[in-house]
Amino acid sequence: MKMCTVRRVALPALLLPLIPLSDARADDEQTLIVTATPQAVSELDTPAAVSVVNGDDMRHAAPRVNLSESLSGVPGLQVQNRQNYAQDLQLSIRGFGSRSTYGVRGVRMYVDGIPATMPDGQGQTSNIDINSIDHIDVLRGPFSALYGNSSGGVVNVTTETGQQPATIEASSYYGSYGSWRYGLKATGAVGDGTQSGDVDYAVSTSRFATHGYRDHSGARKNLANAKLGVRLNEDSKLTLLFNSVDVKANDPGGLTYSEWQSNPRQSPRGDQYNTRKDIKQTQAGLRYERQLSEQDALSVMMYAGERQTTQYQSIPMGPQLRPSHAGGVIDLERHYQGIDTRWTHQGELGVPVTFTTGLDYENMSEKRKGFENFVMADGSPQFGEKGALRRDERNLMWNLDPYLQTQWQLTDKLTLDAGVRYSSVWFDSNDHYVRPGNADASGESSYHKWLPAGSLKYAVTDAWNLYASAGRGFETPTINEISYKTGDGLNLDLKPSTNTTVEVGSKTRIGNGLLTAALFQTDTDNEIVVDNSDGGRASYKNAGKTRRQGAELSLDQQFGENWRMTAAWTWLDATYRTDVCGDGSCNGNRIPGIARNMGFASLGYVPEAGWYAGADIRYMGDIMANDDNTAKAPSWTVVGLNTGYKFDLGKWKMDVFGRVDNLFDRQYVGSVIVNESNGRYYEPSPGRNFGVGLSLAYQFE
Template identity: 80%
Template sequence: MNIISVTKASLPVLLLPAALSTSAWAADNEQTMIVSATPQTVSELDSPAAVSVVQGEDIRHAAPRVNLSESLSSVPGLQVQNRQNYAQDLQLSIRGFGSRSTYGVRGIRLYVDGIPATMPDGQGQTSNIDLNSVESIDVLRGPFSALYGNASGGVMNVTTETGREPATIEASSYYGSFGSWRYGLKATGAMGDGTHAGDVDYTASSTRFVTHGYRDRSGARKNLANAKLGVRIDDVSKLSLIFNSVDIKADDAGGLTESEWRDNPRQSPRAEQYHTRKTIKQTQAGLRYERQLSAQDDLSVMMYAGERETTQYQSIPRAPQLNATHAGGVIDLTRHYQGIDTRWTHRGELGVPVTFTGGLNYENMSEARKGYENFIMNGTTPEYGQKGNLRRDERNLMWNVDPYLQTAWQLTDKLSLDAGVRYSSVWFDSNDHYITAQNGDDSGEANYHKWLPAGSLKYAVTPAWNVYVAAGRGFETPTINELSYRSGNQSGLNFALKPSTNDTVEIGSKTRIGNGLLTAALFRTDTDNEIVTDTNSGGRTTYKNAGETRRQGAELSLDQQFAGNWRAKMAWTYLDATYRSEVCTDGGCNGNRIPGIARNMGFASLGWIPDQGWYAGADVRYMSDIMANDENTAKAPSYTVAGLNTGYKFSYGNWMMDVFGRVDNLFDREYVGSVIVNEGNNRYYEPAPGRNYGVGLSVAYQFE
C-alpha cells in the first residue's frame, strides 16, 4: 500500500493534503497521501502538482558533494547556476522566479528538516545544506507554493537522513581542480526500531571545504555541521532536535565586462583593487513535537531559532562614499530569527473521505545593520579593503503571522480535489540610529497582506497514469536587503517598493513506465508589480516594481531504470518570460525577455549503476542564451557542456568503499556560468571554468 505521511518537514504537508477516511478505504486505494505528523517521502506520481524528488544517494553518486548545482540539473523548471563565487551563493530560480538575485535565493521558499532556510522577508540561502547527510530534496514548482506564504516560484524542501540500525560511520573526501578539496565525516544509527518509548535515532555530520577558486581572488573556506536526534516519548508521540551550523570565509571575484571575459575569464580586477570578500557565520536549532491525538487526529509543533552574522567588503570607490547620505562600502549584519508552526490534521468522512489541516505560522527576524567606509586614508591615498568610518546604523524588524487551512476530498475512486487558503501578513519596521545634519532620520514601517488560495483537481486515468489541473496565487514581499537602498544614491529605505502577486494556471500529466516516471506540465503565470533590478553597481543593488510580466512554458522529464542497472534521466524546459508593461521609463522594454532567464534548458544522463562493482556515467547539459539587462542589449551566449564519471564500489565484511573520478566540461567550452542582472558598469558576466577534474573516496563501517 502506497500511503505517504508528511509534515512541514516534508514538502507535501503544506502542499497537498490528499483525502482519506478509514483504513479500509485506504487499503483499497493505492494513490492516497495522508497528512499526519510523520515525515516520509513524497510521491511524485500521486501529487497533483509539478513536484520532483531527488534522492540523497543520487546527489552523492560520484559527486564532490559541495554544491546543489551538481545534482539538480535533472529537475525541469529549475535553473541552478554556480557563480564560482562562494561569497554570493548559487543562482537559483524556479520558472524564472529568483533570477534577479545577485546573491542568495529569492522567490523560492527553502526548508531544511522543517526549519526555513528562507527568512520571513523572503531572503534565503543554500549555504547551510549538508549534501553529505541529505535523504532527499523535494522541489515544488508552481501554484501550490502559495500555501507557503512569502514566495512566488516554488518550494525546495531538504530532508536529512534519519538514523537507523545498524550504527554506521562514514568518512569521505574529494580532491579537484583549482586547489579544491573536501573532507566529511558522518555517523548514523538508532537504538530500537523507533516504535517504542525510549527508542532513539541520530544522524550527525560535518564537512570542511577549501578551494583556491577558478578565478583570481575567488578562494573560499567553508565549515559545516548538521545533526538530528529523535526520541520516541511514547507510543503516540515523538520529539526531534535539529542543529545546524555553517562558517564561510570567501573572496568575491565580482563580474566582468564582455571584453574582460573574452580576454581573460579568470581575472578579477576589482577584487584585487578593493579586496572584496565576505564572511558568514550561522547557527540554528529546532525542536519538532509530533503527537497522534486519535486515529483521526494528529498534532505537530515545530519551533526554531537561529543567528546569522555577515560582513561584506564591496568594490565601491571612495568618491561616492563621500556623499553624506551614502551607506559606505562595508556591510555589517547580525540577524536573529525564530519561529513556530503549529498544525492540526483531522481525517474523516463527509459522504466521501476528507482531510482537514489547519495551522498557524509565526516567524520574526531582527537585524542590526551597520555600514562603514571600505577604506582608510594613508596620507592622501585610500587603502581599500579596510573598515573605515561608520556610515549607517539601523535596527530592522520583520515578522509574519499566517493562518492557513487545507482540505482534500476523494470524490470518487479516480477523482480527487485539493484546496487550500492562507492569509499571509508581513510587517516591517526600521529604526534609524545614524542621524547627522546631512543625513536625516530614515526610520519607517510597512506592512503587506494577501489572501493566497490554491486548488487542484486530479484524475487517475489508470493506476499508473494521473492527469491534473491546478491554479493558485503567489505573494512575494520585498526583502530587507531590497528595501535597504534607493537608486541615485538617495538616503533612506525604499518604501516605494511594493510586493508582487502572481496567478498561475497549470495542467500536467504523470505516467509510471515500468521502473520509470514520465512527467509533463504546461503553465502560465501572470505577475503584477514584479520586483526587478533597478540599478546594480559596485556590489550594491537597488530594486523597483515592473507593471506586469508573463511566464508561460512547458516542462518535460523522464527518470527511467531499465535492463537491470542502466538508468537514464532527461529533462527539458521551455520558458517564455517577458515584460508586459512599465519596466523602462520610455516603455521600450515592453515585450522584452526578463533578464537572467534561459528560454530553453535541457539535460540528459545515462549511467550503468550496479549496487557493487564498476560503474560509469555521462551527462550533457544545455542552456540557451540569457539576457543580462532589461533593454536586452547584452546577453550571455548559449552553451552545451558534457561530463563523465566512473568508479568502483565494493564491500568486505562490515566495510564499504567507493572510489571514483570525474571530468566536467569535457570539451573545454568557454562560457558564462551566470549573469549579474542590470549591472550598472556592464560587468554582467561571471565565467564558468573550463575542463576540470576530480577524484573522491568514501569509506564506511557498520557496527553489527
Template identity: 75%
Template sequence: MKIISARRASLPLLFVPVVFGPLSAMAAEEQTLIVSATPQAVSELDTPAAVSVVRGEDLRHAAPRINLSESLGSVPGLQIQNRQNYAQDLQLSVRGFGARSTFGVRGIRMYVDGIPATMPDGQGQTSNIDLSSVESIDVLRGPFSALYGNASGGVININTQTGQQPPVVEASSYYGSYGTWRYGMKATGAVGDGTQAGDVDYAVSTTRFTTHGYRDHSGARKNLANAKLGVRIDDASKLTLIFNSVDMKANDPGGLSYQEWQNNPRQSPRGDQYNTRKTIKQTQAGIRYDRQLSAQDDLSVMMYAGEREMTQYQSIPDTAQTVNRAHSGGVIDMQRHYQGIDTRWTHRGELLVPVTFTTGLNYENMSENRRGYENFVMNNGAPDYGVKGDKRRDERNLMWNLDPYLQTQWQLTQKLSVEAGVRYSSVWFDSNDRYITPQNGDDSGDASYHKWLPAGAVKYAVTDAWNLYAAAGRGFETPTINELSYRPDGKGGLNINLQPSTNNTYEVGSKTRIGNGILTAALFRTDTDNEIVVDTNNDGRTSYKNAGKTRRQGVEIALDQQFAENWKLKMAWTYLDATYRTNVCNNADCSGNRMPGIARNMGYASLGWEPEEGWYAGADARYMSDVMANDANTAKAPSYTVVGLNTGYKLNYGKWGMDIFGRVDNLFDKTYSGSEIVNASRDRYYEPAPGRNYGVGLSVSYRFE
C-alpha cells in the same frame, strides 16, 4: 526626515473558505502534499502539482558534495547555476522566480528539516545545506507553492537522514581542480526500531571545504555541521532535535564585462583592487514534536531559533561615499536573530466521501542590527581599500509574519479528486535609524503587507499509473530588507515606492508511471503585477523597482527511468517564455522584451550504469539557451552545452564499504558564462565558468552489526 510606508489590510472576520482535495482511498499510506514547513512524504505521482523528488543517494553519486548545482539539473523548471563565487551563493530560480537576485536566493522558499532557510522577507541562502546527510530534496513548482506564503514562487524542501540500525560511520573526501578539497565524517544509527518508548535515532555530519577558486580572488573555506536526534517518547509521540552550524570565509571576484571575460575569464580586477570578501557565521537549532492524537488526528509542532553574523566588503569607490554623505558605505556588518513556530493539526475522516483537512498557524520573526562603514582609510592622501573605515549606517530592522493556513482533501469518486487550500499571509517590516547626522536624516520607516493566497487542483486517475490534473493559485512576494534599503536616486532612506508583486498561476499536467520510472509533463502560465526587478546596479549597490506586468509561460517534461536492473536514465526539458508586458526601461521601450537572467530553453540528460557493487560509469549533458543580461536586451550570455563523465568502483567487504570515483566536467572545454548579474553596472554581467576540470573522491564506511 521620517519615512513611513504602509500597506495594510484587516483580517476578515470570517475564515471559512470552501476548500477540497484528494485523499487516496486505495492507498491511504501515501501522503499527498501538506502545506506546512514540517517535512512530509511527497508522492510525485499522486500530488496534483509539479513536484520532483531527488534522492540523497543520487545527489552523492560520483559527486563532489559541495553545491546543489551538481545534481539538480534533472529537475525541470529549476535553473540553478554556480557563480564560482561563494561570497554570493548559487544563482537559483524556479520558473523564473528568483532570477533577479544578484546574491543569495530570492522568491523561493527553502526548508532544511522544517527550519526555513528563507527569512520572513523572502531572502534565503544555501550555504547551510550539508549534502552528505541529505535524505531527499522535494522541489515544488506551480500554483501550490503559493500556499507556503511570501516569496514562494517555488519551494525546495530538504530532508536530512534519520538514523537507523545498524550504526554506520563514514569518512569521505573529494579533491578537484583549482585546489578544491572537501572532507568529512558522518555517523548514523539507532537504538531500537523506533516504535517503542525510549528508542533513539541519530545522524551527525561534519564537513570542511576549501578551494583556491577558478577565478582570481575567489578562494573560500567553509566548515559545516549538521545533527538530528530523534527520541520516541511513547507509542504515540516523538521528539526530534535538529542542529546546524556553518562558518564560512569567501573572497568575491565580482562580475566582468564582455571584453574582460573574453580577454581573461579568470581575472578579478575589482576583487584585487578593493579586496572584496565576505565572512558568515550561522548557528540554528530546532525541535519538532509529533503526536498521534487518535486514529484520525495528528499534531505536529516545529520550533526553531538561530543567529547569523555577516561582514561583507564591497567594491565601492571612495568618491561615491564621500560625495554623497547619505551613502551607507562599502562595508556591511550585520547580526541577525530569527525564530519561529509552525503548529499543524491533521484530521482524517468521512463527510459523505473520504476527507482530510490540515489547518495550522505559522509565525516567524527576524531582528537584525545592520551597520555600514566606509571600505577604506586614507593613507597619504590615497584610499587604502579593504579596510573598515568610518561608520556610515546604523539601524535595527525587524520583520515578522503570522500566517494561518488551511487545506482539505476530498476523494469524490475512485478516480476523481479535488484539492485546494488557502493561506492568509501577513508580513510586517519596521526599521529604526540610529545613525542621524546633519547630512543624513532620520530614515526610519515601516511597512506591512497582507494577502489571501488560495490554490486549488483537480486530479483524474485515468489508470492506476496515469494521473491528469489541473491547478490554479495566487501568490505574492514582498521586497526583502535589502531591496527596501536602497533607493534608486542614491539618497538614504527606505525605497518607499517599492510594492509587493502578486501573481496568478495556471497549470495542467500529466504523470505516468512507466516501469521503474515516471514521466511527467506540465503546461503553465503565470501573470504577475508589480514584478520586482533590478533598477540600478552601481558601484556594488543594487536598487529595485516594480516592473508593471510580466508573463511566464512554458512547458516542462521530465523522465526518470531505471531499466535493465542497473541502468538509470534521466531527461528533462524546460521551455520558459518570460517577457515584460509593460515598459520597465528608463530610456527606451522594453515592453515585450525577455526578462533577464532566465533561459528560454534548458535541457538535461544523464545515463549511467550503476550496480550495487563493482564498476560503474555515467555521462551527463546540460544545455542552456542564451540568457539576457539586462532589461533592454542589449547584452546576453551565449547558449552552451557541457558534458560530464564519471566512473568509479564500489566494494563491500564484510562490515566495510568503499566507493572510489573520478570525474571530468566540461569535457570539451567549453567557454561559457556560468551565471549573469542582472542589470550590472558598467556592463559587468558575466561570471565565467571553468573550462575542463577534474576531480577524484573516496568514501569509506563501517557498519557496526
C-alpha cells in the same frame, strides 16, 4: 556535471507548509510521502509539479559541495554555480528568483522544516549539508503559494534519520583549482523507533576549501548538521535539530564582455578593493509530533538562530563621501525564530476528506551597519579596510500566517485538493545614524494577502493521471531590497508583487519509469526587478506586469538491472508586459537572468558493487543580462563523465571514483549579474576540470 536520478512523489492534503516530507520509502522503490496522517499516496497521484532528488544519487561520484552538482535534472529549476562562494548559488524556479544578485529570493527553502528563507523572503543554500541529505523535494506551480511569502517555488531538504545498524563514514574529494573537501558522518539508532525511549541520531561535519577558478575567488567553509530523535511513547516523538556554517570567501565580482573574452579568470575589482564576505550562522530546532487518535494528529515545529555577515564591496571612494551614502562595508547581525503548529483530521463528509489547519509565526531582528571600505594612509585611500561608520539601524520583520488545506476523494477517479493561506508581513526600521545631510530614514510598512490554491486530479487509468491547478502567490520586498534605492535612504515605495498561476499536467508510469509533462502560465503585477547594480550592491523597483509561460517535460527511467536514464526539458518564455525602462522600449522584452530553454540528459550504469560509469549533458539557452536586452550570455552545452568502483567488504564499504566536467573545455558564462550598471554582467565558469573522491564506511553490527 553528474548523472542525476530524479524521483517524483505525491502529496496528501496538499504540501503541508514548513513540515519536511517523511523519509519513508516503499519496498518497490516508489517514493512515498507520509504526513502526520497514517495514509501515504503513491508518486503517480501527485496533483502538482514536484520532483524529488534522492540523497544517495546526489552523493554518487560527486564533490558534495554545491546543489548545482545534482539538481540539473529537475525541470523548471535553473541553478547556477557563480564560482563565487561570497554570493551563493543563483537559483530560480520558473523564473522566480532570477533577479537575485546574491543568495536566493522568490523561492522558499527549508531544511528539516526550519526555513532557510527568512521572513522577508531572503534565503541561502550555504547551510545545506549534502553529506547528510536524505532527499530534496522541489515544488513548482500553484501549490507553492501555500508556503506564503516569496514562494514562487519551494526547495524542501530532508536530512537522514539514523537507523540500525550504526554506521560511520569518512569521505573526501580533491579537484581542480586547489579544491578539496573532507567529511565525517555517523548515523545509528537504539531500538526500532516504535518503543518508548528509542533514540535515533545522525551527525555530519565537513570542511571545504578552494583556491577558486578565478583570481580572488578562494573560499573555505566549515559545516555541521545534527538530528536527534527520541520516541517519547507509542504516540509521540521529539526531534532535536542543529546546524552551523562558517564561510570565508573572496568575491571576484563580474566582468565586462571584453574582460571575459580576454581573460575569464581575472578579477580586477576584487584585487583592487579586496572584496570578500564572512558568514557565520547557527540554528537549532525542536519538532514535536503526536498521534492524538486514529483520525487526528498534531505537529509543532519551533526553531531559533542567528546569522552574522560582513561584506566588503567594490564601491569607489567618491560616492561614499556623500553624507547620505551607506559606505562600502556591510555589517549585519540577524536573529530569527519561529513556530509552526498544525492539526490534521481525517474523516467523512459524504466522501473521504482530510483537513489540515495551522498557524505559522516567524520573526527576524536585524542590526545593520555600514562603514567606509577604506582608510587613509599617507593621503591616499587604502581599500579593503573597515573605515568610518556610515550607517546604523535596527530592522524588524515578522509574519503571522494561518492556513487551511483539504483533500476530497469525490469519486474513485476524481480528487479535489484545495487550500488557502492568509499571509501578513510587517516591516519596521529605526534609523540610529542621523547626521547633517543624512535625514532620519526610519519607517514601517505591512503587507497582507489571501493565497488560495486548488487542484483537480483525474485517474484515467491506474498508470496515468491528469491534473489541473490554479493558485495565487505574492512576494514582498526583502529587507535588503528595502534598504537601498537608486539615490539614498530606504526604498519604502517598493510594493509587493502578486501573481496568479494556472497549470495542467500529465503523469504516466512506463515500466520502471515515470513520464511527466506540465504546461503553465503565471501573470504577475508589480514584479520586483533590479533597478541598478553597482559594486556588489543592487537597488530595486517595481516593473508593472510580467508573464511567464512554459512547458516542462521529464523522464526518469530504470531499465535492465543496473541502467538508469534521466532526461528533462524546460521551455520558459518570461517577458515584460508593461514598461519597465521608462520610455516603453522594454515592452515585450525578455526578463533578464532567465534561460528560455534548458535541457539535461544522463545515462549511467550503476550496480550495487563493482565498476560503475555515467555521462551527462546539459544545455542552457542564452540569458539576457539587462532589461534593454542589449547584453546577453550566449547559450552553451557541456558534457560530464564519471567512473568508479564500489567495494563491498562485509562491514566495510569503500567507493573510489574520478570525474571530469566540461569535457570539451567549453568557455562559457555560468551566470549573470542582472542590470549591472557598469556592464560587468558576466560570471564565467571553468573549462575542463577534474576530480577524484573516496568514501569509506563501517557498519557496527
